[in-house]
Amino acid sequence: MNATSTPPDGVGVAGKHLAPCPDSPNCVSTEAIDPGHAIEPLPLADTDQRTIEMIASAVSSLPGSRSVLTKENYLHAEFRSPWLRFVDDVEFLVDSEEGVVQLRSASRVGRSDLGVNRRRIEEIRSRYEAALRAIALRQDKSVATTGENSMPDEIDEFEIVEKTDEQWRAQLTAEQYHVTRKHGTERAFTGPNWDNKAAGIYSCVCCGLPLFSSETKYESGTGWPSFWDPLKETSIETKTDVSFFMRRTEVHCRRCKAHLGHVFEDGPEPTGLRYCMNGVAMRFDPAAKDKKVTSDAQDEH
Numbered sequence: 001m002n003a004t005s006t007p008p009d010g011v012g013v014a015g016k017h018l019a020p021c022p023d024s025p026n027c028v029s030t031e032a033i034d035p036g037h038a039i040e041p042l043p044l045a046d047t048d049q050r051t052i053e054m055i056a057s058a059v060s061s062l063p064g065s066r067s068v069l070t071k072e073n074y075l076h077a078e079f080r081s082p083w084l085r086f087v088d089d090v091e092f093l094v095d096s097e098e099g100v101v102q103l104r105s106a107s108r109v110g111r112s113d114l115g116v117n118r119r120r121i122e123e124i125r126s127r128y129e130a131a132l133r134a135i136a137l138r139q140d141k142s143v144a145t146t147g148e149n150s151m152p153d154e155i156d157e158f159e160i161v162e163k164t165d166e167q168w169r170a171q172l173t174a175e176q177y178h179v180t181r182k183h184g185t186e187r188a189f190t191g192p193n194w195d196n197k198a199a200g201i202y203s204c205v206c207c208g209l210p211l212f213s214s215e216t217k218y219e220s221g222t223g224w225p226s227f228w229d230p231l232k233e234t235s236i237e238t239k240t241d242v243s244f245f246m247r248r249t250e251v252h253c254r255r256c257k258a259h260l261g262h263v264f265e266d267g268p269e270p271t272g273l274r275y276c277m278n279g280v281a282m283r284f285d286p287a288a289k290d291k292k293v294t295s296d297a298q299d300e301h
């Protein structure tokens, strides 16, 4: 039907199924999969290609990921132990007809702790499913805001927004301007949303670009909204900041360069990162479900 319904000839693929890898002594047949790896299949994104891209992104962010080969609807990832005592493989094949992703893992060199690969796969699954939910949230949001006077959702994410200092001053409150355009920092526990637990999307207060999802927000105890991952890698940019005699990594909006906060390496798994953001630098849009409650309440007046 489409090009992707025919799996590519490649490592570990035969016909429509994952097959034994030719160079994997521990992986001589599909029956050789350790029962510990037998986990239920993953759901699909909107297209095969998108599914593979999102799995690849989840895989590449894990420690020990050394090479990722993607081929239309197939992905092969390799994980090495620091001393090369083992090489683990994880493979994914999109099966459009069944509407699932086939998954297989094996240890190619030496014998890894199979529990490690099992946890690794669970981690890939959880990162991939979080990304799927973030997309669903964005779609909810775009439905919920259609026809309202909010910023259009069809904004071009890749068009850089540039304004003069005067224009920013006119558009923003004094505090928003100070933080986003002058690299300011709000005082802890004083800004909006540091303790917000509602489902939704956090967007740039200057240009409206969606930046973070409630899916990756967590309670850091710092008094600033904290996340372990941006909504998309392309939403933000980072830069080394050496002000105040400290070496920190500054985070800004990729589209309009608004200063948002800093990223530190003491965050929770799976990324180990803590995106410590200023609440005033972002606008929070509740997900459709929460939003409905709000508008119903307003209708009564």
Ligand SMILES: [Zn+2]
Residues within 6 Å of the ligand: 204, 205, 206, 207, 208, 209, 253, 254, 255, 256, 257, 258
């Ligand atoms: Zn922006």
